[in-house]
Amino acid sequence: MLPLLLSLTLSQAVPATPPPTEILQVQSVRPLPGKLDAVPVFNSNSPELVLKEGILLSTFPSAGKKVTSAHLDFPFRGRFDIFAHHVAKADPPENLRSLYLGIILHNPGSQPVTVNILEGASYLSQPDAPFIPLSSFVPNNLGTVFAGPGSRVTSDVLRGRKQDIFPSQIIIPPGESQMLLNLPIPVQGLTPPLNGRSTYMRLRSNGNIYAASLAMFARTNTDGSERSPNLEEWQNLLDQGELSTPRDKVPTPITGNNKPEIYGRVAGVSKGSRWRAYVVDKPTSKYLTIPQPGEAFSYGLSTLHGGMLGTGQIQTAPMLVRYPDTAYYAHGNYGIQYSIKLPLYNNTQNQQTVSIAVQTPIKENELSKSGLRFFVPPARQVFFRGTVRLRYQADGKWQNKFVHLVQKRGETGEPLVLLNLKPGENSLVEVDFLYPPDASPPQVLTVSTQSN
Structure with a gap:
């Protein structure tokens, strides 16, 4: 709190902003x-702030999983989208390990499944797309104007772009899994140590696919450097892990057309892209x-x-x-x-x-x-x-x-x-x-x- 004298001086020197008319x-x-439309969207946005390793969203069947309630048993086939937005924060502040966001796809069938990545982008708040102040109206024909990772991701996908980090397709053998995304949300060197990643992808598969988004801290090499988790480590987290905590605020039930006091954040499969x-x-x-x-x-x-x-x-x-x-x-x-x-x-x-x-x-x-x-x-x-x-x-x-x-x-x-x-x-x-x-x-x- 400011000292009283300084507070009074500031209030006299800086006129109060008049309320809007x-x-x-x-x-x-x-x-x-x-x-x-009826295109299903894998919608991973809760918890938004991820402080602990765990499952963010799993559409896998619950059979064989340690925490059955963490798996929603929803297969994708044909056109589907993936949206994921999560934030990492050093907690405690001296814990500067990178949090990795992983999205794993699984083919439960007896034939190989091809997943085509039609469009897609994934950006960090820092350094990819910081929330910089912009004018209310800026021409953006070249796609170089953005503020925040959500702004940049949607600009890319609107133009039909596929970021170079994504292949055009992945082929998943019968009964196997592959990583669609395995990217960090680094916080080291940031003040405050806080960062976010937004991802949007449009895909098409020729067979049933299960998907899950997971959060895991970087693994450590023998020399102390960080490495990304591998498929086996992600698979173990999916099989043995629980939902990431702490959870977001619980939404207010919607009855009639009343305004919910708390809308809540999304974790599930939504209908329509x-x-x-x-x-x-x-x-x-x-x-x-x-x-x-x-x-x-x-x-x-x-x-x-x-x-x-x-x-x-x-x-x-x-x-x-x-x-x-x-x-x-x-x-x-x-x-x-x-x-x-x-x-x-x-x-x-x-x-x-x-x-x-x-x-x-x-x-x-x-x-x-x-x-x-x-x-x-x-x-x-x-x-x-x-x-x-x-x-x-x-x-x-x-x-x-x-x-x-x-x-x-x-x-x-x-x-x-x-x-x-x-x-x-x-x-x-x-x-x-x-x-x-x-x-x-x-x-x-x-x-x-x-x-x-």
Whole structure:
């Protein structure tokens, strides 16, 4: 605590930041058409902070395992995704061993199984993708703009990239296991000794596969240097280990549409990796009629229990299997891709300027006023930090651009694109992004027409 005199001096020298002013954007908020697909996602995010070795998430059968409750018995086949985000911290502070994150795949069948790695990336907070301050709107066509590992991973996967650390495919012989990931989360040399790793991968297998994510400290060589755990050591941890502790906060049960006091973190298999939306006036329409001049409407993004913004729509992925002390839904939809098509149509007699924007309104379940509420200036908490891709027609040519957004709570956001539509003209706009880890839902996609 500061001495009283110094505290008074500072309070006199530094004017207090005035509280943000709330503004209202009068408009409608609509449910987003479409739905999540059925692709299962191995979703490993609990415990987020890993202090002890153990099992993070196992979809293996429980037979033959020491702690049967740690295994959820869910096989993957065909398309599936893997998401993992975990943080390591020196505990106690002088224990600077690297924590390794391992993801193991097992073929339970009698024939070899090929697993193709379609896209994938894995980055550390330090040094790969530190949380640096960025402007709210930065062009990112080259993919070099990011803040945090979640921002960098989703930017890569959005572009269809596969990091060089991953092979194009692995072939797992019958009854055997292989490591898909075996990477450190180092803390030595960091102040504070804290680091995180985010991973997202899209895969396809031609047979049944079980998967598990595990945490193990680096093994020590005879000369005192660190080495990564080997397959046998990972397998032993899977067979003999228990769930990693300490556990995260237990989520509040979800009843009706009430807002949970604690959403909890995810550890299980969620259903759905992509939401495709073709946004038109009504299901039988071909176009989305633009708002009247000076007006706007929005579509919810990643709406959830307690944050439906009056749409009545919950977009968060349901859990197919989960541990009982973890989240009931994949709140936030981390890593899920939104692919939204808006065939805009100008039905007026004049040329109109139309904007498309991502916004982060104040979270509400039912709208308390006739529109969305924002703060000016926005609150200090960052609620969205990731890259959005835009494809649209301008001057008869397709334009393709990427923009990195940083939005704080209550931020109205800048237009992703401004289109000048002639009377009777239509223009297709496509918006794609992967909902970034380290973000807080919900957001909206807003279409507005400037005043004449």
